[in-house]
Amino acid sequence: xxxxxxxxxxxxxxxxxxxxxxxxxxxxxxxxxxxxxxxxxxxxxxxxxxxxxxxxxxxxxxxxxxxxxxxxxxxxxxxxxxxxxxxxxxxxxxxxxxxxxxxxxxxxxxxxxxxxxxxxxxxxxxxxxxxxxxxxxxxxxxxxxxxxxxxxxxxxxxxxxxxxxxxxxxxxxxxxxxxxxxxxxxxxxxxxxxxxxxxxxxxxxxxxxxxxxxxxxxxxxx
Amino acid sequence: xxxxxxxxxxxxxxxxxxxxxxxxxxxxxxxxxxxxxxxxxxxxxxxxxxxxxxxxxxxxxxxxxxxxxxxxxxxxxxxxxxxxxxxxxxxxxxxxxxxxxxxxxxxxxxxxxxxxxxxxxxxxxxxxxxxxxxxxxxxxxxxxxxxxxxxxxxxxxxxxxxxxxxxxxxxxxxxxxxxxxxxxxxxxxxxxxxxxxxxxxxxxxxxxxxxxxxxxxxxxxxxxxxxxxxxxxxxxxxxxxxxxxxxxxxxxxxxxxxxxxxxxxxxxxxxxxxxxxxxxxxxxxxxxxxxxxxxxxxxxxxxxxxxxxxxxxxxxxxxxxxxxxxxxxxxxxxxxxxxxxxxxxxxxxxxxxxxxxxxxxxxxxxxxxxxxxxxxxxxxxxxxxxxxxxxxxxxxxxxxxxxxxxxxxxxxxxxxxxxxxxxxxxxxxxxxxxxxxxxxxxxxxxxxxxxxxx
Numbered sequence: 016x017x018x019x020x021x022x023x024x025x026x027x028x029x030x031x032x033x034x035x036x037x038x039x040x041x042x043x044x045x046x047x048x049x050x051x052x053x054x055x056x057x058x059x060x061x062x063x064x065x066x067x068x069x070x071x072x073x074x075x076x077x078x079x080x081x082x083x084x085x086x087x088x089x090x091x092x093x094x095x096x097x098x099x100x101x102x103x104x105x106x107x108x109x110x111x112x113x114x115x116x117x118x119x120x121x122x123x124x125x126x127x128x129x130x131x132x133x134x135x136x137x138x139x140x141x142x143x144x145x146x147x148x149x150x151x152x153x154x155x156x157x158x159x160x161x162x163x164x165x166x167x168x169x170x171x172x173x174x175x176x177x178x179x180x181x182x183x184x185x186x187x188x189x190x191x192x193x194x195x196x197x198x199x200x201x202x203x204x205x206x207x208x209x210x211x212x213x214x215x216x217x218x219x220x221x222x223x224x225x226x227x228x229x230x231x232x233x234x235x236x237x
Numbered sequence: 238x239x240x241x242x243x244x245x246x247x248x249x250x251x252x253x254x255x256x257x258x259x260x261x262x263x264x265x266x267x268x269x270x271x272x273x274x275x276x277x278x279x280x281x282x283x284x285x286x287x288x289x290x291x292x293x294x295x296x297x298x299x300x301x302x303x304x305x306x307x308x309x310x311x312x313x314x315x316x317x318x319x320x321x322x323x324x325x326x327x328x329x330x331x332x333x334x335x336x337x338x339x340x341x342x343x344x345x346x347x348x349x350x351x352x353x354x355x356x357x358x359x360x361x362x363x364x365x366x367x368x369x370x371x372x373x374x375x376x377x378x379x380x381x382x383x384x385x386x387x388x389x390x391x392x393x394x395x396x397x398x399x400x401x402x403x404x405x406x407x408x409x410x411x412x413x414x415x416x417x418x419x420x421x422x423x424x425x426x427x428x429x430x431x432x433x434x435x436x437x438x439x440x441x442x443x444x445x446x447x448x449x450x451x452x453x454x455x456x457x458x459x460x461x462x463x464x465x466x467x468x469x470x471x472x473x474x475x476x477x478x479x480x481x482x483x484x485x486x487x488x489x490x491x492x493x494x495x496x497x498x499x500x501x502x503x504x505x506x507x508x509x510x511x512x513x514x515x516x517x518x519x520x521x522x523x524x525x526x527x528x529x530x531x532x533x534x535x536x537x538x539x540x541x542x543x544x545x546x547x548x549x550x551x552x553x554x555x556x557x558x559x560x561x562x563x564x565x566x567x568x569x570x571x572x573x574x575x576x577x578x579x580x581x582x583x584x585x586x587x588x589x590x591x592x593x594x595x596x597x598x599x600x601x602x603x604x605x606x607x608x609x610x611x612x613x614x615x616x617x618x619x620x621x622x623x624x625x626x627x628x629x630x631x632x633x634x635x636x637x638x639x640x641x642x643x644x645x646x647x648x649x650x651x652x653x654x655x656x657x658x659x660x661x662x663x664x665x666x667x668x669x670x671x672x673x674x675x676x677x678x679x680x681x682x683x684x685x686x687x688x689x690x691x
Binding site for chain 2: 026027030031033037095112115116117119125128129166168171185187188191
């Protein structure tokens with residue numbers, strides 16, 4: 016997926032970009048509305064993350080201007096303002112959703128996924144590998160021709176493995192991606208989700224290998 | 238709202254002053270008219286008495302050294318009154334009584350052709366008395382004729398009574414007219430204040446624009462101070478709103494940066510003790526940002542609760558929006574949120590406040606729900622418009638259920654969960670601002686239920 020991030024705070028922008036890239040997305044970063052307009056004119060984006068308070072204007076004005084000219088790329092607004100009252104303004108101006116700073120990156124990803132799924136009528140981004148067909152946006156998984164319903168955490172776990180095949184993930188790293196920081200996570204919980212995913216992938220050529228003391232890795236038979 | 242301390246009434250004070258003045262003037266008018274009438278009537282009697290006595294004196298003549306006095310009939314006839322007043326007379330020559338009533342005494346101050354009038358008593362009746370004299374000069378003889386004439390004052394008293402009655406009637410009439418006028422004038426004057434009051438009262442809670450309708454000159458200072466007060470109020474209100482928005486921005490943006498860095502670092506670090514430190518850091522940031530957010534929300538709610546911006550809303554729409562909005566977060570925990578209840582629950586309330594309250598309730602439910610459970614949001618119109626949020630978590634501790642809505646009060650089982658203890662307080666304050674209440678309960682099969690009843 017190709018994202019455009021419009022955010023004037025460089026530190027925050029870097030953090031968002033690196034996090035998004037870790038999840039396998041390509042992110043362009045604009046610091047000003049002027050740059051954002053150039054990016055939008057030349058690039059074809061799947062999603063735009065738009066800050067409200069920018070040095071050369073109000074992000075909502077930018078949104079309103081672009082929405083008025085047949086611009087239908089989904090937009091998620093990043094706001095630090097008083098939450099509820101801003102919500103009305105942004106959504107009325109054509110934003111698809113909003114997150115309030117400071118946000119949980121997992122929440123931002125979840126909202127991106129939800130917005131993309133809602134807008135994904137015409138595009139498919141399915142990954143085909145080892146006998147499975149996986150559409151992370153729609154959350155569809157087809158294993159050897161059979162549709163499988165994934166729960167959200169199973170879906171995120173599979174996505175994580177598919178984005179970095181052959182990489183070893185420790186239990187703790189997986190836990191940090193699947194659970195929020197205020198959840199009490201037992202080692203056991205990760206094993207439960209790994210177990211479920213293994214069961215779903217059983218008919219395919221994909222295997223989740225346990226590396227004792229290190230973690231888990233996605234392998235392909237043959 | 239406190240009613241102001243009332244000290245007297247402007248209307249009464251004005252009316253009393255005007256009526257009191259009118260009464261004093263009416264009394265003055267009565268006495269002046271009566272006094273003048275007394276003087277005029279007395280002068281009339283005096284004139285007749287003088288004419289009568291003059292005609293008597295004129296009839297006196299000195300013939301062959303003897304005084305001859307033939308009292309003319311006209312002298313008495315002119316004294317006739319409708320009240321049949323009695324007339325007394327005495328004729329004296331050089332101080333020696335000649336004829337008439339001997340007990341009438343001549344006033345010594347009377348001189349030739351200059352009569353003296355006196356009021357006095359004569360045989361038990363009030364009389365007016367004239368003393369006049371004339372010097373008769375004959376051949377080497379000179380003598381003085383003195384006449385005292387008195388008349389009772391019955392006719393005069395009758396006339397005076399009549400005049401007094403009329404003067405009193407006039408006074409009462411004058412008083413009544415003046416009193417009516419003063420009531421009218423008072424009402425008309427106070428009415429201007431009433432008009433201003435009703436135009437202040439009729440205003441909507443958000444209308445802080447200055448008054449532009451014309452007012453009497455005397456009220457202009459009041460209106461201009463009212464306008465300047467409105468201006469300052471408007472300014473301070475919008476400053477408070479701006480301040481809340483600005484404070485939120487200033488607090489949240491740096492927190493967002495720190496949190497993002499901490500999270501990104503967490504992904505790269507492998508050493509478990511460092512990871513634990515980063516995790517605690519993210520947790521602390523979440524706690525402070527949530528607290529900051531809720532404190533600001535709480536400030537906004539306190540600020541708005543005094544003047545609710547009520548509008549017609551549908552509680553089902555409101556709940557549906559929030560459920561849609563919160564579903565991605567619920568998904569992360571594999572929670573499902575269901576919306577049930579009536580198809581429509583119309584209510585007139587403050588949308589921003591109600592959204593905030595219900596969002597806090599669903600947030601709470603999500604925090605305490607075990608993974609892969611469901612949260613039920615129910616909107617119903619009966620018995621009162623209400624939204625209920627139920628979860629399948631541990632429920633409220635029974636012994637704390639009454640104190641949980643207090644500010645910063647958190648349940649005994651909340652340790653390890655991020656929260657500021659303001660969520661239920663916010664929901665309760667919003668309920669109270671709308672004249673409703675927040676009810677906390679546990680379900681029999683487990684889980685907490687919170688009802689925002691309006």
